[in-house]
Amino acid sequence: MCDSVITLPNPAAEPGGLAASVAKVFRQVSSSEPRLKPFQLGSIPIDPPLLLAPMAGHTHVGFRTLVRELGACGLVCSELISSHVLEHNPKSRQTRDLFDWSPAEWPFAVQLFGSVPQEMATAARLVVEAGAPIVDINMGCWVPKVAKKGCGAALLSDLLKAEAVVRAVCEAVDVPVTVKVRIGFEQGKPTAVSFAQAAANAGAKLITVHGRYAKQGFKGQSDHSVTAKVKETVGSSMAVIANGDIVDTESARMVLQETGCDGLMLGRECLRRPWILAKMAHELCGKPLPDARFHPARIARRQFELTRTLVKKPEKVVVRELRGQLLPYRLGAPTDHNRPERTELEMELRERLVKAETFEQMEQFLLEAEEKTWAK
Ligand SMILES: Cc1cc2nc3c(=O)[nH]c(=O)nc-3n(C[C@H](O)[C@H](O)[C@H](O)COP(=O)(O)O)c2cc1C
Numbered sequence: 001m002c003d004s005v006i007t008l009p010n011p012a013a014e015p016g017g018l019a020a021s022v023a024k025v026f027r028q029v030s031s032s033e034p035r036l037k038p039f040q041l042g043s044i045p046i047d048p049p050l051l052l053a054p055m056a057g058h059t060h061v062g063f064r065t066l067v068r069e070l071g072a073c074g075l076v077c078s079e080l081i082s083s084h085v086l087e088h089n090p091k092s093r094q095t096r097d098l099f100d101w102s103p104a105e106w107p108f109a110v111q112l113f114g115s116v117p118q119e120m121a122t123a124a125r126l127v128v129e130a131g132a133p134i135v136d137i138n139m140g141c142w143v144p145k146v147a148k149k150g151c152g153a154a155l156l157s158d159l160l161k162a163e164a165v166v167r168a169v170c171e172a173v174d175v176p177v178t179v180k181v182r183i184g185f186e187q188g189k190p191t192a193v194s195f196a197q198a199a200a201n202a203g204a205k206l207i208t209v210h211g212r213y214a215k216q217g218f219k220g221q222s223d224h225s226v227t228a229k230v231k232e233t234v235g236s237s238m239a240v241i242a243n244g245d246i247v248d249t250e251s252a253r254m255v256l257q258e259t260g261c262d263g264l265m266l267g268r269e270c271l272r273r274p275w276i277l278a279k280m281a282h283e284l285c286g287k288p289l290p291d292a293r294f295h296p297a298r299i300a301r302r303q304f305e306l307t308r309t310l311v312k313k314p315e316k317v318v319v320r321e322l323r324g325q326l327l328p329y330r331l332g333a334p335t336d337h338n339r340p341e342r343t344e345l346e347m348e349l350r351e352r353l354v355k356a357e358t359f360e361q362m363e364q365f366l367l368e369a370e371e372k373t374w375a376k
Helices: 002-006 017-031 061-070 083-088 093-098 117-129 152-157 159-172 192-202 225-237 249-259 268-272 276-283 296-310 315-329 344-353 359-373
Strands: 039-041 044-046 050-052 108-113 134-139 177-184 206-213 239-243 263-266
Touching: 050 276, 061 276, 061 296, 083 093, 083 108, 083 117, 108 117, 117 134, 117 159, 134 152, 134 159, 152 159, 152 177, 159 177, 159 192, 177 192, 177 225, 192 206, 192 225, 206 225, 225 239, 225 249, 239 249, 249 263, 249 276, 263 268, 263 276, 268 276, 268 315, 296 315, 296 359, 315 344, 315 359, 344 359
Parallel strands: 050 263, 108 134, 134 177, 177 206, 206 239, 239 263
Antiparallel strands: 039 044
16 A cells, blocks of 8 residues: 555546545554654644644645645645735735635644734634634744734744734634744744743644744754743643754654654655655654655646646746746755755756746646656
8 A cells, every 4th residue: 555655646546545545554653653643633633743834935725735645744734824914905816815725625724924913813713714724823934024013923022912812813713723933033032932831821722833033034953942841831731843954754753752742843845855744654653665765756747736726826827936836846856865966857857947937838847857757
């Protein structure tokens, strides 16, 4: 059964086949790995507790569906949506594009950001009415456009307001509310521990901790010792998910051990290897699953197909965005190396990819890439 998952039969030809078989493999796997126990968010099972991180510009419904199909992904999350825009300009095109979830993705979270409790409450009600089974509050975004307005990670330097936002959202909706934070705002001032306790008291059911301060952006390495303190503090009152620089089974194992957390969230590595959660789930249970068993160009083509079908934007826009979304695969590069040098084939494919203008050209390119990289 494993082999059919790994060598990737055309998932389009077998609706449900791929995801169903991985789910079955994972159920056997997760029950034998004590640190990877499924848990419940209210009545929603998070099984396995391996989560795809929200990444604006990448984790649209097409990509999320791909990761789900590849297996071992317990929860996905929408890109961040502004509560201010939702309340004041709910019909804006940009915001409507972000309402892209489909019931097939269940369970999924819809992420909101904002700093005004009443606006966040209204936005939460709106997304729940539109089908969101979980609402996630962004308190990790560090980009000035968000943080300068007191939203995202800036809330970590105003814990009273942060708690008021969580409380308002929890009181507004009857679905589980989760929060995603950095370890603090200013470097060296870890506020995530006291915030986590306040968030649990206010009704949040899960907290994801990215092990960097907001002021670091993406610099330096994640420090998971604060996440360990968060878990120690909140105990079983709230699930704790560790995030940041988890890129392979070894780092996953180390973070699980260091933090005692309930699950892991992966971001950038999923863009490079969308099958990483499936690989990790197997390997955490001592079942090696080499990258060579996956075929990146074929998976990239599946991402293209899902994106073309599910993302409701004009063709030109989808193709332009896909160029950037498919680059991290590094088609033509050896997959079993961490940071391989660019080969001639990779350079050639990269050049072709960024020139694709239409769905037809993109599909043709991906078919050729698949042929050229087969068994490489
Ligand atoms: C391109 C990009 C977009 C991101 N967008 C969001 C977002 O919309 N909401 C959010 O909470 N975090 C966002 N993040 C942060 C990730 O969810 C994650 O916390 C971070 O990348 C660290 O995890 P990693 O080391 O596994 O990538 C984004 C990260 C990247 C690289």
